[in-house]
Amino acid sequence: MEEWPKHYSPKEIEEKWQKVWLTEDMWRDVFRFKDEDTQRKPFVIDTPPPFTSGELHMGHAYWVSIADAIARFKRIEGYNVLHPQGWDTQGLPTELKVQYKLRIPKENRELFLKKCIEWTEDMISKMKTAMIRLGYRPEWERFEYKTYETSYRRAIQKSVIDMFKQGRVELRDGPVYWCPKCETALALSEVGYVERDGILAYVNFPLKDGGNITIATTRPELIGATQALAVNPEDERYKSLIGKTAIVPIFNKEVKIIGEESVEKDFGTGAEMISTYGDPQDIKVKLKHNLPSTEMIDERGRMKGTGILDGIKIEEARRKMVELLKEKGFLVKVESIKHNVIAHTERSDCMSPIEFLTKKQIYIKVLDVKDRLLEEYKKMKFIPSRMSYYLETWILSLEWDWNISRQRVYGTPIPFWYCKNNHLVPAREEDLPIDPNTTAPPFQKCPVCGEELQPVKDVADVWVDSSISALYVTGYFSDKERFSRAFPASIRLQGTDIIRTWLFYTFFRTLMLAGNVPFNEVLVNGQALGPDGTRMSKSKGNVISPLDRIDEMGADAIRLTLLDASIGDDFPFKWDKVKAKKTVLQKLWNASRLIYPFIKDNKIEAERVEPKDLIDRWILQEHRRFILNAIDAYRRYDFYVVIQGFYDYFWEIVADEYLEMIKHRLFENDAAAIAIVRRIMKDLIILLHPMAPHITEEIYFRLYGEKKSVLLENLPDISYIKEDQEVLEKGKVIKKFSSMIRTSKISRKLAMPTPVDVKYYADKKSLDVIREVENDIKKTLKIENLEYIEDNQEKVELSVHGS
Incomplete structure (x- = not known):
């Protein structure tokens, strides 16, 4: 064995072990999920398939650390671990990069898709390299999947066709959430409210019988699309006007005044215009009262069909309509306000206000099973338990079915043709994956009504892709034998930000397809914040990359820092904390270096020797307590408890007390001291390995090397140590006495x-x-x-x- 260096060099040691872990021998013996193993219980981790942005941000680093720590611990615990890694490859940001950065037009479909895939592969390569540098080791060999690839795309399309056979997939005409900036329809989960500056325009609508009714609106540009005026039937000011006719200013269109309970009497004037469509309220009232619709905004967010504002953008149209209303004498006043606007919040680089357009779209029906979803989700254990509230709240809030159509190019083709009567005709399963744009339909005419068929040109929402992740890795589509043993997946890992998307859609789709929840446990982590305690943002200048100082500090120290927080809580990431963790690892390195000469050739096990004195009995009691607490915490995914326990036990008791007290006995070749220190250090290395894999693998190799990896060891067995509270109390006296002497000397x-x-x-x-x-x-x-x-x-x- 080479000499033991005095200083721990993380970069050199970490890169060495990362290469070793990727060898075929290590994959075969350590990291491979063994389908043939029917003795050990499978443990399946459903890991997030990140979007292929090319940048591994701190959020990625956090769940990478969690996933890898769980997988490594479960291997040591004796499970047959299936640790996959997917890539969410077909997002809109890639299209925009290819379209605007590479200047490839979408109209050149074949070249455009080719360049999208090339861009995706380049981004994956960068992210994968960074993941490996953090010590992340899923089973790249068999369970790395990309959502654009043939086998995964076949599974996506089959899952949609299966849901069609259940009567869940429909083609409908109706209002959709539309992002004019991205030029695509959106699902409810992709939008949210943001506060914006706006106006409240007070406008007089003449009454046909004489007089006026004043409404207040934030969308004066949509006055031409007004279908009715609505007032609360309990509002004494307007009761007598219900059923009367008003004239739409500028457009001279007659509309009825209707009674509607949802109108807020205290907002504006208590009277509002129902236009198609200014907001979700307009849609609800339109459907409830069976009102007509008039679309005045196009797919690019420009006005149309007004005769006076056509072709100009919404903001400009709003200003011009206010000027026009003022000029014609209809405007009472305008107030500046701050109000909540529905925007494309799922993409942080968009955040544009959305519009409601009438489109022919494909939906997956969800609303009819809300009650079932509210019951079935309780079968999944949430960690922490409070996170189940967010899923339940989201299910309760659902008011629309899931619109899965996206007007893009780089996505999974929706495997249907349709006729003018909105009948859908699915592809044959044996032909999957297919693109209806380039493939003939299975029938010449619609088998329902005999009309001509045309392809569905839209691609699927990306959550249609990633929501089958648990089914895909457990073998639902390809390996029924594995599926029978590996499903439901053991655990789903994810952040709070995708509870209403990835978690909900996976839960819903798996329940509909496989008749069960997708996983037994759901671990929802918080966010790694900037050093200032706020969410990391380039505009704030508080973004930290996990790779910024990894060569200096080491991946293990970064992982320990990320894991040293209670699951579900947000926490600030600071390099000072990483430095402190590196100091702990250096202390472990020093202690291992100290005992190395005494244990390298001494294989006697601690349980075969009699503790020599009270100090030995004390350390074994402390050891027993740490091992039991650490294993219990790992099983609860409470890494914070393991890390704190390791520091308290290793640093303050093993290193500062026990090793110092037995140092002279080591030089005297005392069998009990050597056997005990050999055993406790080995157990410490095994239990620290899931969180700090590189340094523990190196120390294990140098001190023990009995197997090719720590991961082939078993959990520490402390059954030979019988609990003795009296010895623990005596140990406190020893520790306190020692501390008093050192403090006095200082x-x-x-x-x-x-x-x-x-x-x-x-x-x-x-x-x-x-x-x-x-x-x-x-x-x-x-x-x-x-x-x-x-x-x-x-x-x-x-x-x-x-x-």
Whole structure:
């Protein structure tokens, strides 16, 4: 064995082990999910397939650390672990990069798709390299999947056709959420409210019988699309006007005044215009009262069909309509307000206000099973438990079925043809995957009504792709034998931000397709924030990449820092914390280096030797307590508890107390001391490995090397250590006495090796404990003379020996 370097060099050691873990031998013996293994219980992790942005941000690094730690622990625990990694490849941002950065027009479909895939592969390569540098080791060999690839696309299309056969997939004409900037329809899960500056315009609508009714609107540009005026039927001001006719200003169109309970009496004037469509309220009232519709906004967010504002953007149209209303005498006043606007919030680089357009779209029906979803989700255990509230709240809030049509190019083709009567005709399963744009339909005419068929040109929402992840990796589409043993997946890992998308859609689709929940447990992590405690943002300048100082600090220290937080809580990421974790690892390195000469050729196991004295019995009790607590915390995914317990036990007891006290015994070749320190250090390395895999693999190889990886070891067995609370209490006395001596030396500015004489004042019980370990204590703390004085107040008096 080569000499043991004094300083731990993370970059050199980490890159060495990352290469080793990727070898075929290690894959075959350590990281491979063994389909043929029917003895060990499978443990399947459903990991997030990140969008292929090319950048591995701190959020990625956090779940990568969680996923890898769980997979490694479960391997040590004895499970047959299936640790996949997917890539969400078909997002709109890639299209925009190819369209505007590479300047490839979407109309050149074949070249455009080719360049999208090339861009995707380049981004995956960058992210994968960064993941590996963090020590992440899923089963790349068999369970890496990309949502655009043939086998995965076939599964996506089959899943949609299966849902069609259940009567869940429909083609409908109706209002959809539309992003004019991205020029595509959106699902409810992709939109949210953002606060924006706006106006509230007070406008007089003439009454046909004489007089006016004043409405207040934030969307004066849509006055031409007004279908009715609505007032609350309980509003005394307007009761007499219900059923009367008003004239739409500028457009001279007659509309009825209707009673509608949802109108807020205290907002604006208490009277509002129902236009098609200004907001979700307009849609609800339109459907409830069977009103007609008039679309005045096109797919690019420009006005149409007005005769006076056509071709101009919405913001400009709003200003011009206000001027026109003022000029014609209809405008009462305009107020500046801040209000919530529905925007494309799922894409942080968009955030544009959405519009409601009437489109022919494909929907998957969800609303009819809301009650079932609200019951079935309870079968999944949430970690932390409070996170189930967000899924339940989302299900309760659903008001629309899932629109899966997207007006893009780089996505999974929706495998249907349709006729003018909105009948859908699915592709044959044996032909999957297919693109209806380039493939003939299975019938010449619609088999329902005999009309001509044309292809569905839209592609699927990306959540249609990623929502089958649990089914795909467990073998639902390809390996029924694996599926019978591996489904439901053991755990789903994800952040809070995709509860209403990835979690909900996976839960819903799996329940509909396989008749069960997709996973047994759902672990929802919080966010790694900037050093200032706010969400990382380039505009704030507080973004930290996990790779910024990885060569200096090491992946293990970064992983320990990310995992040193309670699951579900947000936390600020600071390099000072990483530096502190690196110091702990250096301490582990130093302790391992210290014992190396004494244990490298000594294979005796701790359970085969009798503890020599109280110090040995004490460390074994502390060891037992740490091992039990750590294993229990790992099983609860409470990495914070493991890390804190490791620090308290290893640093403050093993390194600062026990190793110092038995150092002289090691040099004396004391069998008990050597066997015990060999065992406790090995157990520590095994239990720290899931979170800090590189340094533990290196130390294991140097100190033990009995197997090719720590991951082939078993969980520490401490059954040979019988619980003894009395010994633990005695240990506290030893630790406190030692601390008092060191503190006294520091306060008197004495070096630790300085020989001293000590008077120890304490009760008889404490004095007896120190007498029991006097020889080791005196050698460790360099005490020449130790005098015991019975006293109710515990203290030490120290003097330099010989002075």
